[in-house]
Amino acid sequence: MQMQQHSSVLPTPIAANKFYPPRIKASQAIARHPLISARLQSDQADEKLIVVEAQAGQGKTTLVHQFLKHHHHPYIWYQISDDDRDPVYFLSALLQAFSPHLDDFTSSQLTDIINNSQVGPMDLQGLVTILLNDLETHLDGHWYLVLDDVHLINDARLSVEVLTHLIDASPQSLGFILATRHPLTVTARALRDNPHLIYLDTKDLALGVRDIEQLYHDILNIPISRTQATGIRAVTDGWIMGIVLAAHPLTAEKKKRRVTGMPHFPEAGTDTNILSYFEVEIFSQVPAHLHETFLKLAFLDEIDVSMFSRLGVAEDTRRQLMEMADTNFFIYRLDEVNQTFRFHHLFQDFLQIQARRMLEKSVIDTIHRQAAAHYLANDLIDKALKSLRNAEDYHGMELLLKQHGLTLLARNRTMTILAVLQTIPEGILQEHGWLSFFYGLLAIDTAPGHIMPFLQTARRQFHERGEMFGELMALTQMIYFHFAVTGYYRAGAELLETTRLLLEQSIDQLPPEITIIAARNLAAGYCFFTGDMSTARQYGELSLNLAISKKSKNFQASTRWILGYIGLLSGNRHDVVNQIEASYPLGYDPLVSASNRLILKLLQLTALLMYGAFAVVDKRIEASKARLGQNIVRQTVAAPFIYIFSTITMVSTGRASEAILQIEEGMQVSATAASPHMTSQFLQWRAFARAILGHKEPAIADIEQSANLRETAGSPYYLAQNHALHGATLAILRKFEQAEVLLRQAQHEADAISCPSIVMCALAYRAWIAHEHHNDEDMARLSADLLKLMQTHGYTYFYGWEPTIMGTLLSAAYHRKIEPEFALSCLQSRLLRTPIGADEPLPLLTINILGTFYVGQAGDTSLDITDFSGTQRELLGLLISSPGQSVSQDQIQLTFWPDSDPDKARKAADTLISRFRKTLATSLSAPVKHYLKVEKGYVRLKNVAIDGVLFLALGKKGLHHAGRHQWWQAENMFTEAFSCWHQMKWIEHFRYDQGRCLWGGDYRLDARYLLELGQPPAVPRPV
Template sequence: MSIPILPAKLTPPPLPASYIPRERLDRLWTEWGGKRLALVAAGAGFGKTSFLSARARELGPQCLWYSIDESDGDLASFLAHLVCLADSREPAGEQARTPPAASGTRGAGAAGTASAAEVLALLVRALRARGRQALLVIDDLHLAAGAPEVLRFLERLIRFLPEEGTLILASREPIDCGTTKWRTRGEVAALTADDLRLTAEEVAALYRRRFAGATHPESVFRRVVARTEGWAAGVEILLQNLEADSAPAIDAALARVAAAGTGWFAYFADEVLRRLDPPTQDFLCRSALLPRLDPALCDQVLERSDSRTVLERLCERNLFTFAAGDESPGFRYHRLFREFLLEQLRRRHSPAGVRRLHRRAARALARSGAWADALAASAEAGDPEAALRLVERAGEDLLVSGQYQAVESALARIPEGDLRRHPGALFVLGRLCDVRARWHEAEARYRQALRLSASSRQRAELLRLLGRLHCRWGRYAAALALFRRAQAEPGSRHWRTRAGTLVLVGVSLCELGRIDEAETRLAEAVAILRRRGDRFGEARALCLLAANVHRTRGDYRLGRETVQQALVAFQKLGDRRQVCYALCLLADLTLAIGETREALVQAAEGLRLAEALEYPSVEAHSRQTLGRIALLEGSLAPARQQFETVLRIGEALAEQEFAVMPRLGLAEVCLAQGNRHAARLLARAALASALAAKVPWPIGRCHLLLGKLERAPEPACRAWRRAEGIFRRIGARHELHRALLLRLAAEALPPQRRRRILQELMAGVARFEHDFLLREVEPEAGARLLVEALRQGVEVEYACAQLVALGPRAVSPLAALLGDGAPESRGRAVVALSLIGGDGARAALERAAVRSGEAGRAAREAVAELADESTPPLRIRALGELEVHAGPHRLTHGGWRSARALRLFLLLLVHRFRWVPRDVLLDTFWPDAEPEKAANSLRQTIHVLRRTLEPGLPGPHRSSYVRFRNEGCRLDPGEGLTYDVEDLEAALQQGERLWHTGQKERARERLLEAVALYRSDFLVEHPYEEFAAAEREHLRDRVLRAMERLLEIRATAREWEELALLSRRALALDAYRESHHRYLVLAHLRLGHRREALAGYHAYEAMMINEMGLPPAERMRALAEQVVALGPVSPAREG
């Protein structure tokens, strides 16, 4: 009997109108051409047939196609179609894809009588005749899974395939055709559902096919991918249901196609569920109720013992069931498929039956300790009492572990009347609102719980939480009253509760300006925690002591030492959030001391950690410090950017502190730009926030800045006097000194009163080491006041040292003192100018040298010492290998006569040609030596250094390059110095300025120049010299910022090769920055270098997990998914 041949089965099916080429999948054909076999296994609707059909149609006669249906489980039918396929020729035009048996049964008789061996030989000859890259595609092979004769034939076909041919088997589930041997030989390629999933870019291309010119952000399409898991049929159904081109229309379509009986659900019902036997359908529907498909859990809830076997089979058959993919041994359903199954469960079982199943699941989950899932199941079961018991038992632990959504969903299903009867549940609900930043709602819930609670310990905790909310709002008096009530509760007598309350009391007292009381309470808390061995609590209390007492008072060094103790404790405990907090605080205190570069390193590290840990309050503090550093350096655009970011974070957190300080920072930026009006508006807004909170310290800070914004002296001095009064009352010494400094610089005071204030100021800044205030915060006023101190003989040594530290900025007021000061003060001015050096100091001394008297003689000597002897200037390269040119002499690392002289040169170089105090030199090089021996060693080392730089220097002549006095030593490089570090900083500064003014192309040129100058780290051959560490980190951080700009420019310009090279260089400097890893992976992704892209991601992932103890960032995981979606790439191709 003739076997009917269906031509449509031997022709690639037509492509859907919406089909788009998928480059990442098309690249697989090059690889498959060198393989014997390619297996394509994916569930219904993943687009495998469309993908194969598109390629088959492009290849034309080189590709033979056979779509199996249910009738082809019969070997005779199967062979008959293969004979017709093998007999096909290559006619021209549209008939090229139509086999000779296209009409009726022609050729079927011969096929029916041919043996399997004859058909096999015929098929092999047909493939060989088509030459290299010949393909045979057999689609829908799962329909013949129950036909062993067909599978045996395929096994023989695979064995005898010609070298020219490749067999592609496409199926909804894996089919065993004896491929193990070929797999071990590497002759089998595979394509799975994971490879076929659509990416956000591909979904966007499909969308633009439907709506030409659409420009939605990528996040819209990522949302579609997340909802559909890249399932092609699901995306197509969604697009068919779109009624308009808009993001809301997409959301509406997502909801519409999920409705029962339509869209996705109709597809699952027709293509998946109806093809399964009833027991499997029942298992799918009932197990979909569980939050995870753990086999043991399924056995308990479904009351069976074979769940693992069933789940493994479903996974093998690609029935929208996948391995969990993490460390757990379970499985999961496709999200949309699970929604469909839950709908089927509600249709097939009564509501009471579904609730019973939920209750059974809740009990099983609670027994296993899965509290969040148990809570959700109890709520779904409509059992509020059970849900309330679980909330009261495990709710707070769930919040601590970050499972907010689970608690919130469960609580939302509990009737309000039931909630109001359970103080424990109200307590948990209040905590949930607290962490969700719904603070007013949290306050209401805490008060409800407080009224109902009979537990003294719970009442104490509720009072503490209410007090913390008031602290957040700046209501410190109300907070203090609540903390006092908490202390009075019998339940607060436990040492941990007592110490925690003391800490909160101390913080509130400090904010109210009662610093001495605050210090007492915080010290009590530290003592309790130390006595009990609570290292974490002690370290946390030490941080708060430093932040709220030492910092406010201006005891910055004591505060830094305190925070360093806490930081070490947090590092030993491995608490990364607290390490991040301590780093942020340490940076703030280090900046206040004046160690700007070290503060920059600490703040940048704190910011990096805060972003990785999603710790917004610490991120805001770190950015505030970075903004202040940028402001001090004159980088106004970066400073503005940091302060504006802090302000946005503060608005999101609704914290009072971030309503004041960033506005003051922005006001100072505006003042530096000459925009007094904008600065005044910002400062007044900050003052309004501070006054509303009634916190004295920020109120005083606002008055300080408002005084600087006044043009007339009298209103300015009135504002400073207000600030002075506040700071005196609360004991804020640093800010008091700043107010006194500004007053003295601007206000006309009676001589005796002026001298008294000057003495108080100079004694205070010397005692508390507030040098930074004079040198960097208020340098102009500081220089004038220091010169006045010299004139009046107030703290002369300290004033002279600070003027020298100010350098060229002090020359003008010192020159004025040379002209009108008393002889003694003129002599002090000469000493200071000679130590400062430079053209300005030399010119001032030359003018003074023509005068008679002791001061004139000293000026002439100083001029002689500073005179230019026509010595060639130094040329220094310190970025990378050290290289020094002193005239004709060239010195490299190995050319120094003395290691000690080299170290001295490096220390002087780090101080950038400024005077280095003698004590600093002795403490650095001879810390344990007797003073006289150390001084002698210093003189000898200076002698060797001079002879190294100037080998021909005559004995009695002064060195041109190394200046030395009893007070200190410095390098004098001469006029016309060439120093690569200064060239680097000039290029960086200009590049940053151009960047922030929008001149991106010119900024690019200067930043590229800077990166080229950075051969390697500063003094890279001397990694263990501590005095060079801060300079090294400062320069590296600035270069990394430049590289960040350039990476952004390269990525925007789609310069992928250059982006990859620059990313690798950036990673060599800092392997911990996520952006560097991201740009490297992105570059290789866009270049199609899958192996390199995956290697880059895996290096980042290993670093995050092994070194930082954190999971990879979400956007890096999303990027990795795009890389994986490229599919496997052959070594030959990638090579």
């Protein structure tokens, strides 16, 4: 007969008895009605949280059960076990716990995720939220969730986080009762400074004198006097287990006897005395022929009768267990059909101690092996693994993980496997290839700096044994480790060719999932480790096609991510956008793990930054930093990159001082920020920023240290980028000769890996060096190469962009008719400047009317609303709302003086325009004629940037993308449009509402409408 399991669509078998309190006959348990009436009154029935923290044997479970029955509270019982140290098992079992009690309760989305997705630490909070949302609609009235033996997960951090969020986010209709032997590590708000928390401890549960009399008279059938009860109370402090151990009715003779003297009771909670009492008073009453059977059964967490034949136990064992359970004899019945039992934990401890004294170790190990065989036959692989560990059968564990390890991973039992492996000494782990491999695979989140030796050991053993499958998996994980954790790209590059050959040789025999992972990691390795974009793309497409055929959204997400980066680094904007658009819905799909959703966001952010969408980048970074409070997110490579991206944005927009502060904060954000790979990037950007500020010596020190770290870390792409920024830094510091050498080297390296963005940086600073040397021919040639390359690949920006230097180069290019239209577009859109004559570029006049009002130059505020008269504001409103910001003088006259004599109106108009011109001139650094032109009967604003006009243009672009279901591009347009608003509040700047004419309605609603369109209707909302 197989172990009774709770029916479920989830992949993890869970014993049904986990969801019921131990079956104790009412006649065998003392009623705690006085305590319930005093501390757990009926008017407290809807309390959010009740904590019962008391020592072993103090009757916690019995009290909780009686409280629920006494007040007729509906409840769900959940017995915490060691299995719950695995947070995914904990969630799976919690989901199943509710089903028998709530009609038609399901959580199809959560079930689907657990069955079909890779659940990682970052997913857990979202999954708890899904469970609670589904649960809330099924709770009728107030329910309690009872969690017994919570102390068993006290040091299981992720499971504690699951429980913490479960309590904090639960609906008011769900209360919690937590029973524990030790203080809780749960940090839920309901436990902190909660005046309504009901807390009972050991003293509260201790039996009083009357309770002891009742126990002896009604339960134990042993008459005692009040004096004797008082003495027992004084000796035991009312400790229930101590009293029961000394007076348990084991035989009919003992039931009839009368207590005539004071027995020696064990002191409260003293293990040594407890075990002595078990030996003398309890175990001696078990039939002698069952002693060895009990000693064997003590090593089982649950005693399943179907295992008896395999274990060779006595035939009457089941009957004996039933009788002992009936008399509450430290054995609990776990089901209704007398199929499953368990010992009281104290009795089990005693029996295990006795077994180790009386039985050979080989006998005990055999018990564990037999249990493992039983569990494996019943598809309880994780229990089989634990049993083999208890038997110290490492060879058996090796075989089990080789055959069933991937099945356990598919069932999301990663933490269970890791917890078992962590109990094995490291020396023994490294003697077994599959144990080493799975430890290295699973410990990457908890001990990333510790796992490479295990992966190397596993790879060596697999190679020596000719296990191609194992060697491929180990190499694949080592590649991922160097990419995602260490940043030692040079070391990772050495693994690629062997991994590629193994994959090609074994691809026909591999499970598709392994091929997907191996091909994806090879794609990442060839992209970042060696810069071989062609080979990287080949393996990325292989991985993606398999992921699509398997309909695995999770694998599609991770593979499209690397294909997107291949496109980014090789300058193929079309590929990048296509991959991001294809993966955009996956970024909101709960079947995609949180870690994969995170890297998709990182890809999007990288693309936005490389294309210079700073307004959108700022919004995304702001949202990302809000997530960095999560410890798990801080452990990922995303954390330092977010700070690097913010730094690049600041440097590129003329905020070098802010950039340095951002770098110094980012270098401390996480352990991953301290790797040579990340530190090199922080230092190269700090050197660049310091050079801009004129801090020569610190800049040189930073860039030289960065270069040394980059040589250690490797990667053709990052080496070329480092050389380019090294050269740019020295160029800014006017060390032109050294800079030229480095820039040429960077250009050559970038050409070799087909990376145009780095070539652009090298060309720009070489052109600037030529400009500073007054070498017009070289400057013109290099500028032409730069601008053509930018246009070819769809760039208006590149890493290393410095506003002053680029203003000089673009203005010179425009005047020399080198790609003049493109140069002008970059000047105006990127730098808010426009070329005039041979002078420095003219700053554009900026007019802001969305949520605030000011007029300035190149984004700097010069004039606010108080500097303009009412009529001048109306004129400005008329100009900005007219097509091309041009209006005829006749229209001005008709607007302001419709009933006046034409000559008088003309004079008034001339006076208004003149005064308006003077107001502008008071704060402009350039002549007002460059901004306000009056000619041929028209008044026109020129060389101007108006936030309202930009908002409209961006909104139209967003709608265009939305109409084509290009949701990412639409979202970016809407976000940038929204960034034009300084506050979402209309301020009446213009009496005649000329500003509103731009929109023909309430544009605040239009803006929000546009933003809502950025979320594709078929995509689930983020978890």
